[in-house]
Amino acid sequence: MLVVMRHGAPESEVQRVVETIEEMGYTARPMPGRQRTTVGLIGNDGRVDGSRLAALPGVQELIHVTKPYKQVSREWRPERTVIRLAGGLTIGGDDVVVMAGPCSVESERQIIEAALAVREAGATVLRGGAFKPRSSPYSFQGLGTPGLALLKKAREETGLLLVTEAMDETGLELVGEVADIIQIGARNMQNYALLKRAGRAGKPILLKRGLAATIQELLLSAEYILAEGNPDVILCERGVRSFDTVTRNLFDLAAIPVVHGLSHLPIVADPSHGTGHRDLVAPVARAAIAAGADGLLVEVHPHPDRALSDGAQSLYPEQFERMMRELRPIADAIGRRVAEPAGSRA
Amino acid sequence: MLVVMRHGAPESEVQRVVETIEEMGYTARPMPGRQRTTVGLIGNDGRVDGSRLAALPGVQELIHVTKPYKQVSREWRPERTVIRLAGGLTIGGDDVVVMAGPCSVESERQIIEAALAVREAGATVLRGGAFKPRSSPYSFQGLGTPGLALLKKAREETGLLLVTEAMDETGLELVGEVADIIQIGARNMQNYALLKRAGRAGKPILLKRGLAATIQELLLSAEYILAEGNPDVILCERGVRSFDTVTRNLFDLAAIPVVHGLSHLPIVADPSHGTGHRDLVAPVARAAIAAGADGLLVEVHPHPDRALSDGAQSLYPEQFERMMRELRPIADAIGRRVAEPAGSRA
């Protein structure tokens, strides 16, 4: 850490910083500059909590050099995390995994129809929400537990794996009994009680980036899960808040290679929430694969014009099928391949 | 709601929109324009979930005219909500309530010393965290339940009311037994399970604006609490995310009059998190009062250079005292007054 002193800070203030650093158990190295003095703090293993230093007279700013996360970093573990799921599917290796399905589970007929359609087109994981976080208390909040039962049925009929969201600690328990991957939504990315529980869930966690979370904060939230003992975290870029309302969110494509540089964890892309418009899903999905995403999370509805939520961003099955055909040569071009459904893997 | 059709959308697509609106139980009013047709949806009492319409062929965009929230709005209740606390203190009326204290409860000595200092300077509510949401799992997370006991002691010794944060459902129970006002933090603004519980807590809730939440989303989160039966919600502006890192957050001053225009709920300002720098707290606090804020939430620490968190933004007791002296004439200038501590009110 670097402690930057104010211009003209007297020697006594510099001295007090040095003493405080030493009291904290580290080594201080003052560097007098022409404009101001800076004091290096050396000997820290992880990130130092600089509250005490920041509050000292004459201190202008603290600059952190050490990253605040550990276990999620490449420096902690250089080789990539490969998550193994039922049926031999892996996330984080060479395969690109496509998870698709409706925003919400609405009925048995709808979810089965959706599952069959996405499997037919080549998806390997079925998505679908039973518990839905909605900005308004008056919007459709999902079917709840009966929705989970329908998802289970869809898995039995199609062999697809399941990813679905848990919104609170009780829900996490219920979802954990059914899902192959438990999703933590963007609004809960810093719900630390939930993250800690997810760290003890014994199932892979798909952690979505918060609406205005930095990549560092996303990694820190993943660190909460790893710190509780669960190494299987899949990050998800789903767009961030922006000043331009032409898209629902601003899809941060570069987050994919940035995460791959900083962390060993896999990262998938959600082009549906990332854009909010059906017409933009395929180009953004292609781009995410070209940038190295380990998978996709895509909203597909058998009848988007009858969807109870997110109709505008859900693909028609035939659009999804076309998109899947476009993705394969792009995955090939960068030396990866789109994972095939269980049936085809046989 | 207004359904905007694409340029050149054929009559058949317009017709299908009209029929769908009628199926949904509303009245449709098509308006053919020079560039495109728009279809008005009339007869809705609250906001319509437009998923089905958005997904119809030829539909370009939905424009909502009706606000999605109800009970929090001025239109639902024109007169301001005045929240009555123990000892006759009110929030939302003419009084401006100052809540002050350290970021975290650290020890009995620290919290008592802080409480005495802020009461001396004129605060009426003591703030201090027992449960602390921290981005990193390795940062100090608060004293937990013993911290609540220390807060209780501080209230007994000083007569100050208490505001402190609950981070999850269990914590809410514990905090509710001790606090006069239960705080829901920015990172939990859209933790709907927690909001629903807060709606049944039987205590006033101080709801902080999320890091990148729109004012409409803040009001919708408050609506979750009111919808469960708790009318006593105090909103809190604490700055939002910005591209400029010179301050910790970008304090959105205009949120104060915007909320007063849209809602009957009181709103207080947190200039400490809103700026992140001790030197900026007093000018921003003065500004918030001048703009009509119903109170302040300010970090004050007896020894900021020994604080375990947020040292850089905590005021020294003498700075807080000076700030309080500056605030009074400003409150007077707009026809309000800074609430006096219980002792002085006698």
Next chain:
Amino acid sequence: MLVVMRHGAPESEVQRVVETIEEMGYTARPMPGRQRTTVGLIGNDGRVDGSRLAALPGVQELIHVTKPYKQVSREWRPERTVIRLAGGLTIGGDDVVVMAGPCSVESERQIIEAALAVREAGATVLRGGAFKPRSSPYSFQGLGTPGLALLKKAREETGLLLVTEAMDETGLELVGEVADIIQIGARNMQNYALLKRAGRAGKPILLKRGLAATIQELLLSAEYILAEGNPDVILCERGVRSFDTVTRNLFDLAAIPVVHGLSHLPIVADPSHGTGHRDLVAPVARAAIAAGADGLLVEVHPHPDRALSDGAQSLYPEQFERMMRELRPIADAIGRRVAEPAGSRA
């Protein structure tokens, strides 16, 4: 346009809105709703300036349905604009055009070396700044006119076309004599005097998106150029401001398909400014092509560690060469091809 009245606005205020709309020469269609009345304004060909209406008592909000731009829109001209450059190169058709070179022209040796390297790897246009907009008056501002002479020389030696930036009206004249494409930088995207001149320059214009410009504002700035008679505008996505400083800018990938949906103009991507880090340039470039970008603008320097500006984001020649090899199969996968250098086209 839709005029939304306040809840409870009396009939007289609605009447005044209707009369004002009629005075303005349009038709008014009031729609009484349950919560509030809205008044549709019909009969406008382009966007209406609503200042007068916005100021009327009882008016809460104006909602624009008509887009404010004309000539740049798909509705004005459904087929894509294909810009024809010297030597048969086209932008906006099936070819994907790669423009590459150093941030600044620094010396004859540097620019010739760079030009040979990028041509060798397959670029068809040489980029390089003679006039450099710098945040600080004390940073290197470019070689100016002598830099233009060096660019001209590089073109003579390599057959590459030239794109270079003009920062003011005088510069535009000078650049126009040398460049094949005149660049208008992000900071000047709303320099209307410069845009109008560019509209009379008789050369294609590459218009970069402003640091926090919406796509609509980018299109409106292009409209300034078309309105003066120059139809050859190439838009450029180069990232926007964000709260996350891990990258220099936040590359808005979805801008590519959004622009292709709204406008007939071509759009290229600048992954160098869009990320600010050499390691991120190739993945973002691949993604841009996969999303349908009509070309790339990439910083390549023969010796990045001796660059006078933007060293951290400049590719080494061998990195550029590798990137070009990765791009070709991706372009193929979506039915396009990377344009070949003049020599190879023979």
Next chain:
Amino acid sequence: MLVVMRHGAPESEVQRVVETIEEMGYTARPMPGRQRTTVGLIGNDGRVDGSRLAALPGVQELIHVTKPYKQVSREWRPERTVIRLAGGLTIGGDDVVVMAGPCSVESERQIIEAALAVREAGATVLRGGAFKPRSSPYSFQGLGTPGLALLKKAREETGLLLVTEAMDETGLELVGEVADIIQIGARNMQNYALLKRAGRAGKPILLKRGLAATIQELLLSAEYILAEGNPDVILCERGVRSFDTVTRNLFDLAAIPVVHGLSHLPIVADPSHGTGHRDLVAPVARAAIAAGADGLLVEVHPHPDRALSDGAQSLYPEQFERMMRELRPIADAIGRRVAEPAGSRA
């Protein structure tokens, strides 16, 4: 400056950084840490252009400690700049200067009527645009030179000083002949050709913050003007881009004390553009004064419902008059006073 090396960077790479720093004429001080080595660059007077260092192998990041601006900084000149205008008015001292008037000059009658109204209420400077930057080429662009003549007339009739915008170099010449203060608009904050001209204009410059400019960038743009010899720069906070569209811009109140901390230049607030809604202008204006702003720039129109631009954010004369009455006690409360019109000063 601090050069942060990658984790595990070999000694040879550290050595090359040290050598490059020494080649650049500075002193290098390596600091080996547990996670990574950092190298301090010492001996620089101003900010170092680190392009060469950033490009070296093994370098992860550069951290600037020295501020990139000089003459505008408090460290260069500790005492505040006080700008002296005709008639004894000063900006930057104890007086708070209110500049008010319509967005655009529309007619002789309009501007005279506006000038009389704002003087009556206590403004000392008349604002009004003759040249208007508009996003769309089809919007009203101002009266141009005849507008300047009308402003001159308004000054003769009322004794008010004039502030009006110049959009390009030709306009700056024309405006300079008439205005007491030349305004550079937000969209031109980084139009460096215009800034350099403004540095030679011989008149005070009011420089508005760009739509997404950091405070550091605002100060750097002011530095361009000072570097050309003009010390009389008034900065202006007018709101920045945000994700929340409830206001036109997000007024960054804290920018006022931040600028006062970093620079000796005065800063005024524009609550009209800062909010975009008439009802928010007075509370934000009061707040700006409470936070220490050196003045205000406010849109007032004799008949907002007939304004050719910005009708929704223009105050009615009686609203302005009420606002002026509210401001005076707030200025008093912080030891300042609202400047009185020339007549009253006699």
